[in-house]
Amino acid sequence: MKNKIITISFVFVIELFFILGLVIKDESISKTERRKLESFPKLTINKIMDGSFMDDFEDYTLDQFPYRDTFRSIKANVNYYILNMLDNNKIYLNNDGIFKLEYPTNTESIDKFINKINGIIDTLNEDNKVYSLVIPDKNYYVEDELFLKIDYDLLYSKIEKLNTIPIDIRDIMNINDYYKTDTHWRQENLDKVVKRLSEKINLPYTKINYKYNTYSKFYGVYYGQAALNGTPDTITYLTNDIINECTVEYLENPNLNTVYNPSKLTGMDSYDVFLDGASSFITINNPNNKENRELVVFRDSFGSSLIPLLIPYYSKITVIDIRYITSNYYLEKVKFTNQDILFLYSTLLVNNSSSLKD
Amino acid sequence: MLFSSITFLFYFLPILLIVYFVVPKKFKNLVLFIFSLFFYFYGEPKYGFLLLISCIINYIMGSLIEKHRKYAKVFLIITLVYNIGQLLYFKYLDFFIENVNNIFNTNIKFMYIVMPIGISFFTFQTISYVIDVYNKKVEASKSFLNFATYVCLFPQLVAGPIVRYETISKELKNRKSNYDTFALGVKRFAIGLFKKVLIANLVGELCASLSVLTNQSVMSYVFQAVGFTLQIYFDFSGYSDMAIGLGLFFGFHFLENFNYPLVASSITDFWRRWHISLSSFFRDYVYIPLGGNRVSLLKWIRNIFVVWFLTGFWHGASWNFILWGLYFAVILVLEKKLYGKLLNKTKVFKYIYTIVLVVISFVIFNCETIGDIKIFLSSMFGFSNLPLVNSETLYYIRSYLVLLIIAIIASTPLLKVIGNKLKKLEFLEPVIYIGIIILITAYLIDSSFNPFLYFRF
Structure with a gap:
């Protein structure tokens, strides 16, 4: 039973985010990082053969991942409060200030x-x-x-x-x-x-x-x-x-x-x-x-x-x-x-x- | 494509799992073969053909060796020449040119050959296959598809472990995958991801930060060396865990590749626990054919040095890797013939002895030149007039302290022992492993964190 739950929940999670990635509309900018987000890269034979399409696609999937800011927040909380790191991406907290x-x-x-x-x-x-x-x-x-x-x-x-x-x-x-x-x-x-x-x-x-x-x-x-x-x-x-x-x-x-x-x-x-x-x-x-x-x-x-x-x-x-x-x-x-x-x-x-x- | 990437986790794997478990049994290997080729092509578009040619040649030669025993040796030699020649050409040619130029003062132009991903692994797999067929240890594969699936099988294609044909030959024909094997796979895969993304990558960040400090200290070198040892262990063993886990998804059982090497009690013991598939490859296909230890002392020493020269050289076309291999050869000879038994009688010292030598070995592994090795080791052992510690070093040690403690604990069997004692809490496993997947995803996504402006506007 336990193994069934592990199997089903794992498959559910990866399939869910796969589908959400396809369905959710791409964002053009990140307000939290104040930058443009990658859009789906151009597909050409040259870009495939020199591998640049794959690199761009990797960047695209990272930038457009569903609930990206929530995931970033999970990571920041783990870094600060569980791993007790002094900074996360060089950002540190001191006396209420960032x-x-x-x-x-x-x-x-x-x-x-x-x-x-x-x-x-x-x-x-x-x-x-x-x-x-x-x-x-x-x-x-x-x-x-x-x-x-x-x-x-x-x-x-x-x-x-x-x-x-x-x-x-x-x-x-x-x-x-x-x-x-x-x-x-x-x-x-x-x-x-x-x-x-x-x-x-x-x-x-x-x-x-x-x-x-x-x-x-x-x-x-x-x-x-x-x-x-x-x-x-x-x-x-x-x-x-x-x-x-x-x-x-x-x-x-x-x-x-x-x-x-x-x-x-x-x-x-x-x-x-x-x-x-x-x-x-x-x-x-x-x-x-x-x-x-x-x-x-x-x-x-x-x-x-x-x-x-x-x-x-x-x-x-x-x-x-x-x-x-x-x-x-x-x-x-x-x-x-x-x-x-x-x-x-x-x-x-x-x-x-x-x-x-x- | 890395296993620890969004593309793999949330595009490649979801599609593959659906297709694989939907198609009838007879098409499952075909699905794995096609997806594996795509996996390889995605990371190495130009050299996909090389992998295919390797499959074809080794498949044909394997069959010829088996059918024509009279000429088996000739076929074996031809295949070995092809396989080793391919490796020498793509991995070592420029290194040879560089050394010939240095020694003979010639000016041969470099070929600037880009090494195809995974060539060291799939070449060793095909070598093990043809030798095993020649030695009648395995039957030659009757089906090209099964053989090609074995060579190209994406979980172990680009970073090992070196899976031998005999290990999975039966499973290539007939294998079972059920909730139990799949769940076991999920656990191994999640543990591997955790090791790679949460430990190896973060310890790697620490090492990178320490390596560029404006003011170095003895401790900054010590922590870099320890950090690099932890990083390479968790990186590599994490990748092996992921490979083993992914194999289990589809019903394949690969052999273990690591067994807590950082708690080894001697260097001999370390190499029984570290990259087991590589050391056993050299043991079975080089050391034993050379006579192993059933020869005179001098020949035995020769055998040890040949094996460890090759082990070092396999890791990369550079002198530091050769030095790294020979460093182990010397220690292994000394342990066997001089102080091994004495060492074994100590209770704690043997562990300290081993880990110190292992950490030093990875300094050699990590430095590009002999000069760099000298500087690093003399700084690390306090012979370079550096302060013991400074504020910069302290900042990073303090910042990564919890992570380092986790890494050190996780490199021992302690967590496994605790896990076995907490059987009552097994019901929490689904939450833990899915939690790890979510956590890993968070770390992967944040790796693209790239605030646009340092200064605003």
């Missing part, structure tokens, strides 16, 4: 970053005032010494070679300034960063009143990767009349002309509410500032949430992401004279700088 192991220190990448930024600075005019702010990623604030971290002291000492006025915020930030399920920092906690910046850049810092707009159930980038049931974050974005009255131009999204794009809150990545997410070139004009002071920010995604808070101090801010555009483009668009130039990058990018374009 983190991604960033290790080891990539000195080659740090040097490349420094060379790249100094190369840009060489093309600027002497009347530009150039600053750099390297934002510590949230692993920096993990107190548990068990988890591997990059050598932050080495990284920060190396970036002293940047031909910029450095702005260090490591002492004013803490772990609560970052989302629990995401890599980024919380805009509502960044006033202290604005203050530190204004001291260094010599901005007339004042405490500005904002309206706090919130959106619950922000599933950060690590939430899906962790594949565990956890509590999502709440995302807050700050608005006031100055921000609302700005005119904004996005290279990739000409239809948008506001600092925030709330329609993105319900999309794949709610953090894209800030400056429309992935945007290579943005100009923000602030009609309420008559000082004619301009800022050019070279940035990664951390900049998206900080830059809106700098708007009150400038009449124009130009935002450049050199992961997506080359110097040919921005040198043609921006006349570098007498602006504040800020290089605003996270340690994650500094340690993985291969994406920066020439």
Whole structure:
């Protein structure tokens, strides 16, 4: 009887998933991994004979397996709670937060970053005032010494070679300034960063009143990767009349002309509410500032949430992401004279700088 | 196609099982043959013909050997030349060219031959068949289909065990499959999957992480060596378990290939327990024909070295494999003639002695050059000025500690003993084995985890 049950249940399980695989419609994207899923590969004689069809089919079956995310979750739970592993696919948990192991220190990448930024600075005019702010990623604030971290002291000492006025915020930030399920920092906690910046850049810092707009159930980038049931974050974005009255131009999204794009809150990545997410070139004009002071920010995604808070101090801010555009483009668009130039990058990018374009 | 793949588990196997159990008995071998060819073709589209030619030639020659006893030796030699020649050409030619170039300072161009999957296994199976027919140990197969099904039988086609024709010749003609054999097959198959996917692959991840540490330590080398030993054991024995389990689905009973080799009490004992189908092949077809141990001491030592040279060389066309084989030859000679009896009198030391030598052997097995072996062993034994341990090593040891403990326990007969004592809980078996299948599926699917963006946007 027992053997009959084993036999029947085994055959049932493999036949069931075989049939489900045929019947269930293929998904085109994975929301949890934020990537395109493989579709059924093209069938040609050449692809069969060189074996590439079989490889592609293997990828396809893995990507389109029924209840894929549930299976990923089973694996994650076993890894964390039964095998007691410290990380699963480099994602680890600490004090309610989800983190991604960033290790080891990539000195080659740090040097490349420094060379790249100094190369840009060489093309600027002497009347530009150039600053750099390297934002510590949230692993920096993990107190548990068990988890591997990059050598932050080495990284920060190396970036002293940047031909910029450095702005260090490591002492004013803490772990609560970052989302629990995401890599980024919380805009509502960044006033202290604005203050530190204004001291260094010599901005007339004042405490500005904002309206706090919130959106619950922000599933950060690590939430899906962790594949565990956890509590999502709440995302807050700050608005006031100055921000609302700005005119904004996005290279990739000409239809948008506001600092925030709330329609993105319900999309794949709610953090894209800030400056429309992935945007290579943005100009923000602030009609309420008559000082004619301009800022050019070279940035990664951390900049998206900080830059809106700098708007009150400038009449124009130009935002450049050199992961997506080359110097040919921005040198043609921006006349570098007498602006504040800020290089605003996270340690994650500094340690993985291969994406920066020439 | 790997057994531990979604394609096999949820496409190939469900279709095969339906077709196999629906068709009448007389077509069952044909179904197995066709599916086995497809299985091979799927992984090796270009060399499917080679497998078929091998079947045809060995089938014909087997029949000729049996029918024309007068010329049997000639037919045997022709078949051996073909089989061994095929193996030499596809597996070793570039290795020979490389060494000829090195020794004679010549510049012969490499052939860049891609080795067909499973050639080492199916060639040895056909060799064992023709020799056994020649020695009248088995009757030549009357049916080409039965013979071709034997050679191509997908459970053992690409990674063994080396199943001899005599083991399954009767079952090729007539076999029973019922709930009992099938359930036994499910259990072995699930255990094999567990060993491969949950233990070998994860221990492999540990070894890979340790091998690329920025700062190495003595312990990082020790854990790599131990890890690699566990990985190769669970990988290979897991694959054998899956093969044995799949054979049982269709009523075939293959012989065991592993018997807890990591708890062996000597290297001699280790080789009675490790890859049994290979060591018994060399014993029966090389060592004994050379005279075995019923010869003078010098000839016996020669026999041992020939067998272990070949065993090492069979594993791959590289000097480290030859060195690996000869390493065992030296130890086996020493155990037999010098300290074997003394060793056997110890209670605990013999196990420590064996496992340490086995772990060192797999360092040799795993390193590509003699220089790498030297570096690895000197680092592992603390002769390289490395710290004993560092934070990186500790992270990975801590992270994989439970897995390593499970792996070590699972490499001993302990679980089997406990299982036998818990007969009352047998009713839980269906849940356990189906649970394993689900768990394995989860691990396989997550292997494609590939978050698109490190940085967002």
